[in-house]
Amino acid sequence: MLIIPEQQASQLVSVEDAIDAVGDAFAASYAGKARSYPVVREQTGHADAVFGVKAGFDASLPVLGLKAGGYWPGNVKRGLGNHQSSVLLFDADTGRAVALVGANYLTGIRTGAASALATRGLASPDASILGIVGTGAQSIHQYRATCAVRPITHVLAWDPNPDNLRALRDLVEADGLRFDALSLEAVARHADVLITVTPSHMPLIRREWIRPGVHINAMGADTIGKQELEVELVAAASIVVDEIQQAISIGECQHAYARGLLTAEKLSLTLGGLVSGAQQRGAADDITIFDGTGTALQDLAVAALAYRRAQKEGLGFACDF
Structure with a gap:
């Protein structure tokens, strides 16, 4: 497994990269080559937090995985971002976990990317x-x-x-x-x-x-x-x-x-x-x-891009899992 920390993930994918990757993911979804699975999103009853899991599969890449995370409104007092997320990617052929990616920044830019795609087509x-x-x-x-x-x-x-x-x-x-x-x-x-x-x-x-x-x-x-x-x-x-x-x-x-x-x-x-x-x-x-x-396919698109680039550039931390 390759672990890609938050700081490295933020260096591997730009806003422009995210717009292209997320656009491809939505096009694949429309063509029936990718889909998100039902979302789990619940109030935890602790720390006023909302926690969720978004998962999906994009056969056009291919990429299979999930993002887990949510919203902790008290985090700002701790010097942390209120939104906390991580993406887990799996090998689509074997089901083996291949990457764990810090996804706070990636969640931000994939959300911005979807908004930009809508603006480009509608504004x-x-x-x-x-x-x-x-x-x-x-x-x-x-x-x-x-x-x-x-x-x-x-x-x-x-x-x-x-x-x-x-x-x-x-x-x-x-x-x-x-x-x-x-x-x-x-x-x-x-x-x-x-x-x-x-x-x-x-x-x-x-x-x-x-x-x-x-x-x-x-x-x-x-x-x-x-x-x-x-x-x-x-x-x-x-x-x-x-x-x-x-x-x-x-x-x-x-x-x-x-x-x-x-x-x-x-x-x-x-x-x-x-x-x-x-x-x-x-x-x-x-x-x-x-x-x-917000869809799982957006998360997987940017996380998979970060994973491919980390492999190419020798970044991240490899470990047996």
Whole structure:
């Protein structure tokens, strides 16, 4: 087995690499060559933590494996990231465990990559104003991934934590872009691309704030009960999902679906169909939403890339297992 620590994993895969790898994984899924297995995600009843396992198989690589991890809200007080994850890869022919990969950074960039792929396929080509609601650690990956696919010149952001806003401001301004911290409403009203990435369990973004033609990446809802958008906004938009079942069970779509405002038939557009060119967005003035719940195939795509590169470059720590 090859053990690839977190620090090395972060050196092996760039944001651009992740966008390509995750795009290939979703295309493989749409073609029926890859699939994620049912997600396990539960409240532990200890330390307010949420723990989950996402597993899957991508025959196009091939790669078989799982990611285990979750969210520990008290970690920041310990000097640790709130999100903690590890990926275990198996030999698809024998079932032997071949790699253990530190996946905190990889989880961040694979999430940003999915968001970027949706933005590339759904947002206006000249979208230049990025709005970010929630400026924790994931916002950095969202910002960098969006800049990789759209000509962003101005970032608007909202967060109740001024330290989070300051950290994102420093990064954006160091890149030579304009940054403004605004109210929720102002961010939503003025963004060309709006990304919500919070742990909220109540709607933050109202339908009336969103202009025709705006694209939204709703990335925060990945557990039963989480919500960032008004159900009226979700029901009125053209929706693209990473996985239909996850969207209606743990994603942003769960609330509109539960109230009967959204049917499974309306969720026929998938990120796999979009990136493979088999499906396209609708009218230019449609509000579009990508419901990104996070899939095992994303995790396996970036972890497998890190594993291949670690082997090639002689990195990681080999051990008998």
